[in-house]
Every structure is written in structure tokens, then in C-alpha cells.
Amino acid sequence: MNIMATAIQKNGMKSLTNGNLNHVGDVEHLDHGGVCNGTDNDVYKMENGQVAEQEPQPEIDILIRNVVCSFSVRCHLNLREIALNGSNVEYRRENGMITMKLRKPSATASIWSSGKITCTGAETEEEAKIAARRFARTLQKLGFKVRFNNFRVVNVLGTCLMPWAIKITSFSSHHKEHASYEPELHPGVTYKLLNPKATLKIFSTGSVTITAPSVDSVGKAIEHIFPLVYEFRKQRSIEDEALLLAKKRKLANKKYPDEFDPEAIIQNPVDDEDMMIESDGSWD
Numbered sequence: 247m248n249i250m251a252t253a254i255q256k257n258g259m260k261s262l263t264n265g266n267l268n269h270v271g272d273v274e275h276l277d278h279g280g281v282c283n284g285t286d287n288d289v290y291k292m293e294n295g296q297v298a299e300q301e302p303q304p305e306i307d308i309l310i311r312n313v314v315c316s317f318s319v320r321c322h323l324n325l326r327e328i329a330l331n332g333s334n335v336e337y338r339r340e341n342g343m344i345t346m347k348l349r350k351p352s353a354t355a356s357i358w359s360s361g362k363i364t365c366t367g368a369e370t371e372e373e374a375k376i377a378a379r380r381f382a383r384t385l386q387k388l389g390f391k392v393r394f395n396n397f398r399v400v401n402v403l404g405t406c407l408m409p410w411a412i413k414i415t416s417f418s419s420h421h422k423e424h425a426s427y428e429p430e431l432h433p434g435v436t437y438k439l440l441n442p443k444a445t446l447k448i449f450s451t452g453s454v455t456i457t458a459p460s461v462d463s464v465g466k467a468i469e470h471i472f473p474l475v476y477e478f479r480k481q482r483s484i485e486d487e488a489l490l491l492a493k494k495r496k497l498a499n500k501k502y503p504d505e506f507d508p509e510a511i512i513q514n515p516v517d518d519e520d521m522m523i524e525s526d527g528s529w530d
Contacts, residue, residue, distance in 0.1 A: 306406050308468060310461060312366060314401040315374040319361045319382055319392040328357065331388055346381060353377035357385075364400070371399055371461055401457060404464040408452035408472075410479040411486050417448065417478040442466040448475065451486045453493075 325344050329337035334347045344357045351373040356364045363381060368374035378397055386392040414435045418427035425448075427435045434449040444458035444467035454471065458464045482490075 306408065306468065306472070308404050308406045308456075308465060310369050310402060310404050310464070312401075312403040313368040313371055313374040313399060313461075314364065314366045314403075315368070315371075315378055315397065315399045316362065316364045317378050317382070317397040318395045319363065319385060319390065320395045321361050321391050321393070323357060323359050323361055323385065323390060325357070325359050328385070328388060332384065346384070348377055348380055351377050353381075355381045357381075371402075374399060399460060401459065402461050402464055404456045404458070404461075406454050406456070406468055407490070408454065408475060408479070411452050411482040412448060412450055412475050413478040413480055414448060414450045417475060420478070421474065437471065439467055439470060442470075446471055451490055452482065453490070 325337060325342075328344055328346075329335055332344075332346065336345045338345065342358065346355045346357060347353070348355075351368055353365050353367040353374070355377075356366075363378070365374060365378050365381065368377050375397065379394065382392050382394050414427060418425045418435045421437070424439070425435050425437045432447075434447040434455075437446040437448055438444075439446070442458060442463040444456055444463055446457075446467060447455040448471070449455075454468070454475075456464045456467050458467055
């Protein structure tokens with residue numbers, strides 16, 4: 247059966263395919279590239295002679311929920327001074343750090359006195375870069391000799407929803423080498439990939455959460471897992487549908503509060519002044 251998932255990431259990822267898993271019946275018509283030249287690719291012949299049409303290829307939307315990045319400003323930071331003179335900051339003395347928030351792009355920075363900064367909350371790698379630059383620019387305006395250095399994306403969190411529910415108990419039993427399932431501790435199956443390096447949480451509703459070092463790795467992880475969970479698909483129950491609907495409403499309310507109109511939110515262009523920070527080239 248032809249199983250090909252088209253993964254479309256709404257934050258700009260290119261279309262992805264996990265390869266063609268067609269069952270080839272007539273090996274004599276294969277060319278040198280392993281492609282069947284027959285005309286049976288679009289239909290299936292059943293044992294009674296009837297012809298069955300091929301199933302439509304499903305499309306899976308990969309949503310990037312969080313991009314975590316880190317960078318350094320290569321100078322000592324006086325956290326008390328930042329807490330007194332900065333805006334949208336919270337001094338967490340017990341942790342020895344300060345949190346600073348941006349509205350656009352929506353991001354939160356954890357700032358240590360050593361000059362190391364971790365930025366979370368962005369939904370694309372580009373937004374993470376812009377947010378990191380703006381945090382560095384804010385510190386520069388407070389009088390610190392900031393140099394933007396060692397920027398890198400540390401972690402990416404993505405989610406997707408399969409077109410069907412999944413028999414996670416059977417799936418975990420069949421893939422014991424990479425999958426672990428502890429229903430007393432967590433409702434989903436933890437599946438670890440080495441290449442690409444990624445960790446997936448697979449739930450019975452068909453929801454999959456992916457943690458990987460880059461957006462590209464998230465897409466490759468979905469390409470890898472799709473044919474594996476396809477074998478253990480099942481129709482969603484009424485309880486599964488209700489659970490997914492409640493989850494979608496929760497995410498929508500979190501992203502678009504009642505006082506805001508989603509269609510009225512327009513992304514503001516980046517000020518040139520906000521990008522004028524001395525850098526060692528690690529930005530590129």
C-alpha cells in the first residue's frame with residue numbers, strides 16, 4: 247500500500263516525504279532506478295478481479311511551539327542594576343538570574359551575571375534570532391558593553407496530529423528497542439531516535455510531540471515515525487475526539503486571548519536600531 251505523508255510546517259518548513267512504500271507486484275517491469283513502469287501504480291487489483299482505488303495521501307501539519315536558543319554577551323552583567331532600571335524584568339535572586347520578556351516576537355530570556363542568556367518562546371528560528379538581538383540591544387542601552395556571541399539554537403519543540411488514533415500499547419511492545427511506555431508515569435510512549443537525534447512522545451489520540459535540536463530534525467523525525475505508527479492505527483473514539491477538541495480550544499485561548507482579534511494582529515517590522523549590535527559573526 248502506498249503510504250506517503252506530506253508534512254507541512256506552518257512556520258515555513260518545506261514539504262517533506264517519508265518515501266514511497268509501494269508494494270510492487272511485477273518486478274520484471276522495474277527500470278534501473280527501481281521504478282515500476284507498469285500502469286498499476288494508481289490502482290490495486292484485488293483477488294476477485296475488482297479494482298480498488300488508491301487511498302488519498304494524508305497531509306500532516308507540523309506546528310513549531312517553541313524554539314530555545316542561547317547566546318553570550320561577553321561581559322559581566324549587574325543583575326541588580328538590570329532589575330532596577332530595566333523594563334519587563336523579574337529578579338529571581340534565589341536562582342541567581344533575571345527573566346526579561348518581549349512582546350513581539352513573544353519570547354522570554356533568562357539572564358545570568360556571567361553574560362550567558364537563554365531565550366525561549368519563539369516559534370521559528372528566525373524569530374529566535376530577532377528576539378536574541380533585541381535582548382542584547384536592551385542590555386546595551388542599559389550601559390553594558392555587549393558583544394553578541396555564540397548564538398545557537400539549542401532545542402525545538404514541535405507537535406503534529408496523525409489522521410487516526412494509535413494503539414500505543416502494541417506499538418511500544420513491537421518497538422522495544424527505541425520505545426518505552428510507563429502508563430503509571432506518563433500517558434504516552436517515549437520513542438528515541440538517534441539519527442536524526444530526537445525524542446518523540448506518542449499518544450493514543452494520534453498526537454505526537456517532538457523534541458529535536460533543529461526544525462529540520464523535527465520534520466525528519468516525523469518522516470521516520472509515520473510508517474511505524476501507521477501499522478498500529480485505529481479509528482478515533484468519541485472520547486479521543488472530545489479530548490482533542492478541548493486541547494485545541496486551550497491552545498487557541500492561550501495564543502489569542504479574548505481581548506485580541508487574531509486577524510488584527512500584524513507582525514511589526516524590525517527596527518534597524520534594534521539590530522545595530524557589535525557582533526563576532528556568530529549571528530550568521
